[in-house]
Amino acid sequence: MNLMKNNATKTAKKLGLVAVAMFGFGYLMVPIYNVLCEVTGINGKTGQISQSEVKIEDVDPDRLVTVEFDTNVNPNLPWTFKAKKFKQRVRPGEIAEAIFIVKNESTNSVVGQAIPSVAPELASLFFNKTECFCFVNQTLAPGETKEMVVRYVVGSELPEKITTMTLSYTFFKASEDVATKTIIDQKKSIKNNG
Amino acid sequence: MFFNKLKQIIFGITAFSLLIISEAALADYMNVLNLTEGVTPTSKMVYGLHMQILYIVTAIGVVVFSVMCWSIYHHRKSKGAVAEQFHHSTTAEITWTIIPIIILVVMAIPATKALVFMEQTGDAEMTIKVTGYQWKWKYDYLDDDISFFSSMSKDSNDARQLGSGIDPKTIENYLLDVDNRVVLPINTKIRILTTAADVIHDWWVPALGWKRDAIPGFINDNWTYIEEPGVYRGKCAELCGRDHAFMPIVVEAVPKAEYAVWVEEQKTMQLAAAEGAEREWTKDELLEKGKDVYAANCTACHMAEGQGVEGLFPALSGSAIVNNTDASEMIMLILNGKNMMPAFKDILNDADIAAAMTHERNSWGNTVKDVIQPSDVKAMR
Amino acid sequence: MSEAVIHDDHHDHKPSGIGRWLFSTNHKDIGTMYLVFALIMFFVGGAMSMVIRAELFQPGIQYVDPQFYNSMVTVHALVMIFGALMPAGVGLANWMVPLMIGAPDMALPRMNNMSFWILPFAFTLLLSTFFMQGGAPAGGWTMYPPLVLQLGDGFPYLVFAVHFLGISSIMGAINIIATVFNMRAPGMTFMRLPLFVWAWIITAFLLIAAMPVLAGGVTMLLTDKYFGTAFFDAAGGGDPVMFQHIFWFFGHPEVYILVLPSFGVISQIIPTFSRKPLFGYTSMVYATASIAFLSFFVWAHHMFTVGMPLTGELFFMYATMSIAVPTGVKIFNWMATMWRGSMTFETPMLFAIGVLFMFSIGGFSGLMMGITPVDFQYHDTYFIVAHFHYVIVPGIIFGIIGGIYFWLPKWTGNMYDEKLGKLHFWISTISVNVLFFPMHFIGLAGMPRRIPDYSVQFADWNSIISIGGFVFGASQLILVWVVIKCVRGGEKATDQVWEGAHGLEWTLPSPPPFHTFTTPPKVTDATAHS
Known part of the structure; x- marks a missing residue:
């Protein structure tokens, strides 16, 4: 049981990091968008x-x-x-x-x-x-x-x-x-x- | 007991619905069913594509739903159906992956062609610019230096007020009529630029076959080529605030010769308007003009009787700014705007603003009752 | 931890009083709270749509100011999406995922409690804006700048409400993945998982990937309004269209976040009442995963009219059309599951079949508007409103309601009233079509969306639509009545409940004891769901 819990906490922490990274990605979309605009003229x-x-x-x-x-x-x-x-x-x-x-x-x-x-x-x-x-x-x-x-x-x-x-x-x-x-x-x- | 009552209610509602359908002419319903074919090569192409896809999905729907219905009818336990236990078939799965792909490719080819066609804005004979404002449109004929605003007509605007008591059905072209129409020549490739002054709007005339966002700070270009003279009506399609529903578009397509006459007329009118700002106006002239200017530009927020909307738009009736004998604060406010209030310096000329102010300062129990001259406004610009 | 505990109610320690709910870490109780909360919000959002339909019953403005109407449109969407649909899906997952995989509870019970209790808090923030200077959000749930920045005092509340809703659903999603990845009973391999669980794993990944992007977007709105940044302000070198890209990068996966749990539910219901294993289990899993994956590459089809370069428009058109393929695979698999089965039509099955038919209609109109040049006409009209309501109401809500009827006997131990259930289905189905089908017509004929008043040619259809709306709204009270009746008593349900039901959840007593699977069951091919 405890092993299960530990593993679960580990999974949760990893997923939490993914969520934080995706929040960062939201902001990263700004420079990405600007680069895309330069390339495609959006x-x-x-x-x-x-x-x-x-x-x-x-x-x-x-x-x-x-x-x-x-x-x-x-x-x-x-x-x-x-x-x-x-x-x-x-x-x-x-x-x-x-x-x-x-x-x-x-x-x-x-x-x-x-x-x-x-x-x-x-x-x-x-x-x-x-x-x-x-x-x-x-x-x-x-x-x-x-x-x-x-x-x-x-x-x-x-x-x-x-x-x-x-x-x-x-x-x-x-x-x-x-x-x-x-x-x-x-x-x-x-x-x-x- | 309970069921009987429910049945009665359902029956009542069904009967009522049927009554509505039969009472209204069936034609009314039939007229409001499908996309318009429109009057431009683009709109006709789009209509053709729309019908083609509609037929394809309807056919798929008929086949899929028939199979489902057949299965539901025949493979039921009450008919003694015994469940088989198969749970996959590679052939079937490949088939229903491949066939949709083929259908999609068939649909994509004409769609791509249409899109490429619509993007070709080159070789236009004239350019107009459409600017979205909360809540009206401005049109600039860039080649001829003609420029005007177009707002919803007064009768529609009166009828659409909350609790106006006016039946919209008695208004001709309810919510679809404007004070100044966009006049365009037929059989001419016209480039239409869209942009906005405040928030995002969307300029849409269904008969032209497309809509395009009007975005503040950016311009979009499109083109149209109207083949038949006529009046084509449209609306703003992007939510742009309180009166989003009340900024119609009316395009009047006329033969080229007629268009040339209209252009000359407009130029003369704009000259006259510019002169109007120079001369001294009488109070009656100002009051008469002011009423119309107010109805077209101010009632949306400050309401017909200057009472405003509580918590949103301040009342003009009894307002300290309106009743100030020194008009300069009021002029500056109208010219440059404040918060939700747009700046009117580009929207209205000096005579318009002077007239609207005179109207406001003489109405709804306001006490100043003075005359504001166009020259007063000009001095503050 | 002995075998006896599982089937012995007397040793089943249930906390009592309000504390049971406030501090609950029990997946069943939290699941129940989620579902009840979703039902309440369903009626709150529904009440707003009744205001909308009342105003649109006739041309002219009869009841509300246009600004308030816009608030109704905006908050209706936010409440339904974040308050009703998502919590309902999470509620079903909370109840069923541990039971289906043989886990004693969710992996992170305290986080589970927190993610639920954030919800009422977030909605208090959101709904309190109705009483503020400037009113409730009225710029559409899509929150496009610059319009949304014109909102008065309610603006920061809107932003923080969205943040909290995001945090809540991300925590819920993390919990579900942590549970499925770590708490499966021995022998419950991934390819033996019931499809509902698969649907939720994929949904949860979508949530974790998409929600933070929305949070980032609204944070930018906040700093644009109050802290002088210019992400979306052309004057400062920004671009309002960029917000739309960020929003729909979240928004399109969000569509699948809403719909996949419903797909999961009907993937359980259809085999049960066809008495036949699910057809094409493996292709179902892959189709679901590829729909989810593709959903990150189609966002701009929500904004074709902003003016994109030709290459962009073509790319998003092709990508959008390609989603039709895996979606078709799912529909065909469900049909093949029914094919040569031995079907009975209890209420859950009726709702599942309703989803098949009416979701397909929404899919067809979706395909139509994926064609960019034609979308230039469809965009922002009632045709779009018809499309997404066909997807959401008979596609998602019917799936969730079907799930509720399906599992209600398991949850309460009593059979629901089948007659009332069927009545609920038939009235809902008829009225939902009266409500949404004519919207296709008025949309094609040129009625824009999000308007409180329309020109008179649309009057006749709008009256009919409104009548459909009122009947549909009222008929949902039958659901409440059925649930209350079923909780209070009724014919006792067996453990298996449905003749064709297979899977771990049906091996438990009805209702299941407070703590279940404290000793993990052994799963073999024979006892696995598929």
Whole structure:
């Protein structure tokens, strides 16, 4: 009988460890998900590359794709935000530039953070930015208007069936700690990519 | 005794149910049975696939249930059946593993094709963006810079209030009508982006053949190609809070020429609205407009008489903020929102907000009774 | 520890008074408490569904505020899943697993006591939210952010209630595995275990693997709301869809956590009343295990509409369809068990056959919605509501009720009232179909789920559905009456109870003494269940 009990306690302890490990796995799903997103483009997050990584011979001269720029402002942020031009025709492999105009409509200085999202999701795998206002958070003085630049490359490996893609930004109000966290995440993802 | 009573009750309920069925026209039931075939290549493909699978599972069901019934009828002890004692048969087990696999493969092939077809969002001629708000939709025609909100129509909204006393059957298109329809051209490949401002919503028009989540901070893309002009109605399909049931979608598909006219109209209207914010309004104008703005945007929470919902949404009637002679706190609150209250700065223009405020400050026993001008609102933005 | 103890009630020391229940370490008493608790919660959750059906009886809003309606929908699901179905399954396991494997009790009796008593505590937390500022949870039992984060003061209570429910069921699961792995009677090899025990081993592993993931997910919600993390907040670099992935990684195995015990029960009932051994025992075990294994790879079929890449949608579609194969194997095995048997149709058998028919209907609609492109239409409509209610009510609850009728004579020593039992079955079966079958129609025709009011074309069917609902709800009172009547007395049951019953539990007296198998029985092929 006692032997049975001892064995049972051992089994229970092992299973308890499994349960704790699975709790940890729940948290592990967060980085796993982020990696999966980078690999498959699940949530349309975009990649970042440095200027030197762009190779001129990658440019596909015969192909043009349409890139649309969509802008959103979270209701908690008293800003207006628009793309200067709604769409652009670009050659895959070439560095292109888009300008966005943002204005702080309030009487306070406000910090905002733009979050990008690309549709179709698959396109986000081939969408890389060399420079973007979304890499850091933006502080706008009361009533300030700012022109912001995105430089990006649509990879020449972009599948043929994708002819139009949308780069969408949503500006959120950034509380200080959230803003820093985002930057840290960005840096991490740069490292992972690099 | 007990059984007799139960039998009576059961009989009563059955009779009552039959009465309901026979009284209502049978056609009413028959109209509400199946998926719509819809008006796009996607929806027709989906409908075909749906029917195909439905027939397959029905056939499997008929075969399986017949065998079961046959067995239940014949292999019963009361008929003198003697139990055999076999307990496995490799042939049988392999058969009923292989056959379902074959059926599944047969089903998977057209399903894969349909899915690949639905994912092709390229080569669209125009793009619209749908943004879900608690509890209305915003539509942006990205190519033409047209933008408007679409909320449930006033008559439905009045009738759907708790204890309204209005019979929904007397309302045309109850819960299915909106103030501003989404007008789309037919025979045009249209890309539809979905996103949301607050919580997850889901944009669904059955006749188009799909639904897609609208997720705050992310955009999803889909496409549609409407083949027939008409009015197609849909609803939000993802639970998004209290008034999830009350944010309908109405798509009006029109020929291309008609669509071009509509686009021009919209542009003129938006210009006029922008001018409206500049001029001085009379109190009557504001009150009249304010009533409508209030009904479309505020009644959901603050209720028709400004009484609010206890514990959830504050009353406006007698509210200290509403009755403050200095309107700035109220303007800021409406513009930027607070807790459950959404920010209205992107939803309403200056004239709308001024009108709604004037209405609120002059109704339900509120005492300020002053006039708020669009310019007052503009100054606070 | 002598042989005499087993069959001698006089030396059977039963603690008395409330202490017997509060501090109980006896698997039978704890099993009884689980079952009674489940029955109470079944009626609590049922009452909420009656509110839902009353509101939906006619178009327009007649009785409750939409926010309260959403709370009803949400808490109905939480109460039924975590309060009624899971405890009922654990209750049956507590009672029957030791008896079936020839063990004197559960391996860890004190933990057993704790895992039960956490339940009432957790539900007090959950149900107390009805009286708080902001009301009870109203964002659906799926707790999707950002909506769930709008909940008022009740939010932390919801999270902690889920934590406690998780801890309770994980402890219950650990106990069952520890019992089966270590306490089997000599000769009771794994492949001689009754299928109910097998079903529960697999369920228990699913619980241990899935519940902690849910606990992790809701903890993230908690820190997102109160401690400034941004797991699910796009503004901070998070993604609300990630919660759905975490939730359904738990949620799909949860479906099988609920259904496998019911499958286990009917795998006991059908051979008994067919007077024939279970067909394909080995393939049953493997089919159950492979269903459980596959259940970890299909979760995203609950969220096809969030917008996944094509490859993801195809993968989850194929994986989902593949589950139909082992499920089919189980159904066919049960049919083959009945085939050329010598069947009688006492109440447990009626309920088991009810499961075969109606679970299959739920399976068919499940297969339909596994087809991704068509699911874009089905998703979040009443078609889904019809599907999972067919799986849960006539699939799981009928199985559990069948188990209760099956073992009630063993537990109480008295036969239940067969006439009332059959009446219960027939009214339930008819009304459950009136209740859930038309939901397929209105769902296909375009009625979304989780709405307190609908457009008028759905009015006629909704009235019929509501009538079915009221009758079904009321008819469950017959079950209560039968159980009370049976506990109080009735025709004495024999040890074997049913003519075709085989297995260790049927060698014990009815009712079994407080302590059983203090000396382990010897199991041979001849006495083993299969």
